[in-house]
Amino acid sequence: MAIIFDEKNKTFNLDTGISSYILKIYDGGYLLNLYYGKKIPESCISGFDTRPRNASFAPYDKEIGNGDFSPDSAPIEYGADGAGDFRISAIKIKNSNGDSVTDIRYKSHKIYKGKPTIKDMPATFATEDEATTLEITTIDEVTSMEVVLVYTVFENTGVLTKSVKIKNNSSKVAFIERAFSICNDFPTMKYDLISLYGRHAFERDIERRPLAHGVQGVESNCGISSHRQNPFVALVAPNADEDHGDAYGFNLVYSGSFSALVECDYNNSSRLIMGINPNGFTWKLSPNETFYTPEAVCVYSPDGIGEMSRIFHRFYNKHLIRGRYKTEKRPVLVNSWEAAYFDINSEKLLDFARAAKEIGIEMLVMDDGWFGRRNDDTTSLGDWYVNKQKFPDGLTPFIDQVHEIGLKFGIWFEPEMISPDSDLFREHPDMCVHVDGREPKLGRNQYVLDVSRADVRDIVWAQMDAVLSANKIDYLKWDFNRYISDASSVQLPPDQKKEFLHRFILGTYDLMDRLTTKYPDILFENCSGGGGRFDPAMLYYSPQIWTSDNTDAIARLSIQFGTSLCYPASVMGAHVSDHPRTSYGTKADVALWGSFGYELDIRKLNEEQKTEFKGHIAQFHKYYDLIHYGDLYRVISPFERGDKVAWEFVSQDKSQVLLTVVCIEGKVPENFILKMKGLDENAYYKDEESGEIYSGAQLMYVGMNISYQVNGTYGSKKWYFTKVDK
Ligand code: GLA
Numbered sequence: 001m002a003i004i005f006d007e008k009n010k011t012f013n014l015d016t017g018i019s020s021y022i023l024k025i026y027d028g029g030y031l032l033n034l035y036y037g038k039k040i041p042e043s044c045i046s047g048f049d050t051r052p053r054n055a056s057f058a059p060y061d062k063e064i065g066n067g068d069f070s071p072d073s074a075p076i077e078y079g080a081d082g083a084g085d086f087r088i089s090a091i092k093i094k095n096s097n098g099d100s101v102t103d104i105r106y107k108s109h110k111i112y113k114g115k116p117t118i119k120d121m122p123a124t125f126a127t128e129d130e131a132t133t134l135e136i137t138t139i140d141e142v143t144s145m146e147v148v149l150v151y152t153v154f155e156n157t158g159v160l161t162k163s164v165k166i167k168n169n170s171s172k173v174a175f176i177e178r179a180f181s182i183c184n185d186f187p188t189m190k191y192d193l194i195s196l197y198g199r200h201a202f203e204r205d206i207e208r209r210p211l212a213h214g215v216q217g218v219e220s221n222c223g224i225s226s227h228r229q230n231p232f233v234a235l236v237a238p239n240a241d242e243d244h245g246d247a248y249g250f251n252l253v254y255s256g257s258f259s260a261l262v263e264c265d266y267n268n269s270s271r272l273i274m275g276i277n278p279n280g281f282t283w284k285l286s287p288n289e290t291f292y293t294p295e296a297v298c299v300y301s302p303d304g305i306g307e308m309s310r311i312f313h314r315f316y317n318k319h320l321i322r323g324r325y326k327t328e329k330r331p332v333l334v335n336s337w338e339a340a341y342f343d344i345n346s347e348k349l350l351d352f353a354r355a356a357k358e359i360g361i362e363m364l365v366m367d368d369g370w371f372g373r374r375n376d377d378t379t380s381l382g383d384w385y386v387n388k389q390k391f392p393d394g395l396t397p398f399i400d401q402v403h404e405i406g407l408k409f410g411i412w413f414e415p416e417m418i419s420p421d422s423d424l425f426r427e428h429p430d431m432c433v434h435v436d437g438r439e440p441k442l443g444r445n446q447y448v449l450d451v452s453r454a455d456v457r458d459i460v461w462a463q464m465d466a467v468l469s470a471n472k473i474d475y476l477k478w479d480f481n482r483y484i485s486d487a488s489s490v491q492l493p494p495d496q497k498k499e500f501l502h503r504f505i506l507g508t509y510d511l512m513d514r515l516t517t518k519y520p521d522i523l524f525e526n527c528s529g530g531g532g533r534f535d536p537a538m539l540y541y542s543p544q545i546w547t548s549d550n551t552d553a554i555a556r557l558s559i560q561f562g563t564s565l566c567y568p569a570s571v572m573g574a575h576v577s578d579h580p581r582t583s584y585g586t587k588a589d590v591a592l593w594g595s596f597g598y599e600l601d602i603r604k605l606n607e608e609q610k611t612e613f614k615g616h617i618a619q620f621h622k623y624y625d626l627i628h629y630g631d632l633y634r635v636i637s638p639f640e641r642g643d644k645v646a647w648e649f650v651s652q653d654k655s656q657v658l659l660t661v662v663c664i665e666g667k668v669p670e671n672f673i674l675k676m677k678g679l680d681e682n683a684y685y686k687d688e689e690s691g692e693i694y695s696g697a698q699l700m701y702v703g704m705n706i707s708y709q710v711n712g713t714y715g716s717k718k719w720y721f722t723k724v725d726k
Pocket of ligand 1: 481546548
């Protein structure tokens with residue numbers, strides 16, 4: 001059993017196979033976090049129950065712990081607001097009398113096999129044999145608020161998930177002002193905080209900083225998880241690198257505004273909280289109602305940041321990605337966007353399809369511009385019916401012809417948006433997100449559609465469903481091209497207005513649920529101006545996300561390295577485009593690290609290029625399983641070294657290895673030794689190209705001299721090794 005309750009010592013031991021997470025029910029029902037780190041056999045560890053109340057200003061209760069206990073210094077498992085703990089709190093509930101003092105204590109618990117779902121929200125999943133769940137019910141005796149802390153341990157994975165349920169057991173209305181998904185107290189502040197910041201077309205740059213006293217962290221206030229900060233943070237030992245040291249990673253399964261904060265206190269301990277951003281959030285909880293927080297995924301690795309990432313990757317491929325394309329090979333696609341932008345029509349796209357078929361591309365994706373009167377980004381979002389000027393016979397005969405050519409067919413939607421110049425807006429101007437009496441701000445010439453409203457969702461779904469049910473559509477790209485300003489819904493009463501942003505996200509989940517339930521065979525790719533909604537919640541619905549609108553292979557290196565901190569290769573949409581900086585060869589080598597495709601005018605290829613592209617596609621097929629399901633090793637990071645970048649995929653059984661090196665700056669070739677990672681040191685590997693055989697130990701510890709082999713600015717080279725008998 002991965003979760004054990006020690007009755008005598010009142011401790012819980014949550015064992016992920018790699019880590020132990022130990023909780024204690026202390027005097028007065030305080031729930032304490034004794035330990036989270038490398039697996040230990042004990043379930044009761046002494047000396048960590050409390051931290052001394054070493055400051056005279058720390059509030060205490062003289063009945064508890066001989067008067068030496070303060071909730072302000074103890075390792076409180078789920079910090080509550082206002083009752084003696086001055087650190088950043090995970091929960092704050094405004095009671096019917098208007099105060100928001102919240103004080104929760106242990107009441108009961110249950111442990112069971114498997115994992116529950118979370119009402120109306122995406123979450124990771126497991127069979128009964130794969131996971132064990134602990135629910136600890138805590139209660140605020142004064143207000144009758146029940147707060148249930150839900151922990152699931154995925155056996156032998158290194159992964160623990162957490163979420164919280166808040167139930168109003170009183171007879172009066174209360175307001176939740178903060179409800180974080182996780183709260184984790186660490187006894188030290190000797191960590192670096194790693195986060196992924198960015199902006200449109202430059203997503204998920206890795207930023208690392210030592211913790212300092214006070215509150216620090218990252219947030220999105222954009223209404224969606226955003227390009228600006230990803231809902232991922234890690235706390236790592238100051239000396240941790242890819243291969244060594246403690247690394248804790250936290251990823252929120254949520255697509256809305258989030259907050260991930262760490263406070264280092266006067267005791268030099270630290271507390272991390274992560275969840276819905278309380279800025280812009282309050283939830284009215286009527287008697288007997290329950291509120292559910294999103295889930296957070298917690299990973300611990302004693303073997304560095306690289307292994308932390310691999311734990312996330314294996315976990316997401318198995319316990320988050322769903323549907324047909326979880327295991328089925330995804331088709332190589334060509335997308336019309338960078339090839340033609342809005343200038344598409346049936347004839348041109350059929351020419352694309354024929355040219356694509358000739359070189360082995362398997363799917364045509366018709367991006368933006370097929371609907372309403374859309375010739376640029378100023379019109380028609382919300383009018384999801386075909387543009388007859390571009391498709392005179394309608395969509396069905398055109399799509400049928402694409403299939404006759406022998407390609408699958410994909411389509412683009414941006415369901416949660418509305419153009420001011422659209423039939424939908426002219427008919428229902430109240431359906432855009434706005435505050436009465438204020439002119440809502442534009443973003444990319446568009447407004448946001450208020451999908452927190454069921455009636456609005458029904459209208460947009462009816463339009464999408466009409467297109468999807470009348471045609472054989474194999475793929476759908478779901479876009480979202482602005483952030484949410486003027487956040488309010490005209491239908492919500494004043495005391496619920498601040499529920500809007502969360503209700504909006506629940507509305508999005510509802511639409512995505514309708515899509516994936518009714519059309520399980522559609523390959524669904526999420527997008528938000530590239531990677532503006534690159535989060536685990538979206539991955540629950542769509543097995544891949546368009547990583548970035550930046551298709552320059554060199555810029556992509558940083559974007560893909562950053563993204564890979566917690567997201568696997570299988571989920572990163574990566575295309576070869578006409579961006580002029582590098583050769584097609586380098587672009588293909590970089591795009592192979594992801595869900596591969598093209599984004600260029602495929603009609604214009606000359607014979608030599610056609611042969612080259614056929615070669616990329618053959619490689620895509622050859623390396624598909626290795627890249628999608630293998631282990632990633634970041635060998636040389638663009639964040640560390642300016643001249644060369646290298647990464648490897650190693651199959652789970654360590655029998656195949658694909659190493660890729662990109663030269664960023666072709667200086668005079670140095671004596672360049674590259675040490676590989678993750679191989680079986682006792683095995684032998686054959687380099688497919690040269691036929692040379694090396695021991696795994698040699699490749700890892702002596703390294704390969706690759707001087708003169710990847711030279712020239714922006715050149716790249718791959719090495720493929722297979723395990724052989726010597
Ligand atoms: C966003 C996407 C692009 C493309 C355009 C269409 O920017 O990231 O890939 O779909 O929208 O307008």
